[in-house]
Amino acid sequence: MNFVELTVTVMLKRNIFFADSGYIIGKNINKAMLLDKDLKELHPKKEYKHYVFNSFYPLEKDKIYKSDKLYIFKIRGLNFEFMEKIKICLQRLESNDFKVISVAASQVKQRHINELYTVTPVIITIDNKPWLQGEDLEIFKNRVEANLEKKYKDFFNEDINIQGRFIKRLKFKNRMPMYFNYKGIKLLANKVSIEVQDDEEAQKIAFMAMAVGVGEKNSAIGAGFCSGK
Incomplete structure (x- = not known):
């Protein structure tokens, strides 16, 4: 079993409170999905999407991610075709929250986990x-x-x-x-x-x-x- 991990580098266009970051990243991934015919059909379906993402990094001590500063977040998923399409769509995304600077993909192979x-x-x-x-x-x-x-x-x-x-x-x-x-x-x-x-x-x-x-x-x-x- 392998999965795909995308590392997304963004520059924020506004300050974002840490507790809002998950919703904002998720909202923009959903917006990116609308740029692909197949993903647009998948988006509204009430089913497992089989991907997950984390929050902006680096963390901020005051819990506010800063406008005009670079951050990364990661997206992981099991479906290789889906993840390739997400990568392409994110590179085309127009967002009011952040500008996507780059998206890098890698494969993670199964290993023993304690x-x-x-x-x-x-x-x-x-x-x-x-x-x-x-x-x-x-x-x-x-x-x-x-x-x-x-x-x-x-x-x-x-x-x-x-x-x-x-x-x-x-x-x-x-x-x-x-x-x-x-x-x-x-x-x-x-x-x-x-x-x-x-x-x-x-x-x-x-x-x-x-x-x-x-x-x-x-x-x-x-x-x-x-x-x-």
């Missing part, structure tokens, strides 16, 4: 409400595993069963809930580290998680973007 760490917070909801620390941890774990299992089955069109067999240990990296601003509401989220089981199926899922994200709203606001150790 631990996943969410670079952007992960969103898990229960009955359309955010899961918060202090609630049933097993429900959180089950939702994470079920979500990844569904993504795997949807993309590869083959069954895999990782319920209770993927997460070895899980630790939260934040005390208070983190959040994304999204269409006038705050989506609460948590940063976590996940120690991964060592069997073949768990390793497949761990690598896929790096390509498509953990939890919900991966392609909408870049939630659940992971690094692996």
Whole structure:
């Protein structure tokens, strides 16, 4: 299994608050998709898009990304054709938020993963409400595993069963809930580290998680973007 990683260099046209960055990047990726006939048809569909992105880098101490300054963000995805089209569309994008300076593509090959760490917070909801620390941890774990299992089955069109067999240990990296601003509401989220089981199926899922994200709203606001150790 391989995935494609795009490194996008942009110059901001205005100041952007950190909690708004996920929505703004996602909005511009969606706008870029409208420049391609096939991606334009995919955009409105309510289905897994199988890509994820992180936020602007470098980070800013005051949590405000600055106008006229260069930043990078990364987009990862499993579908090579889709990612090539996104690359081309981003290079043609006209945005009020940033100017795209360059887009570089690379392939990432599957490797052994001991631990996943969410670079952007992960969103898990229960009955359309955010899961918060202090609630049933097993429900959180089950939702994470079920979500990844569904993504795997949807993309590869083959069954895999990782319920209770993927997460070895899980630790939260934040005390208070983190959040994304999204269409006038705050989506609460948590940063976590996940120690991964060592069997073949768990390793497949761990690598896929790096390509498509953990939890919900991966392609909408870049939630659940992971690094692996």
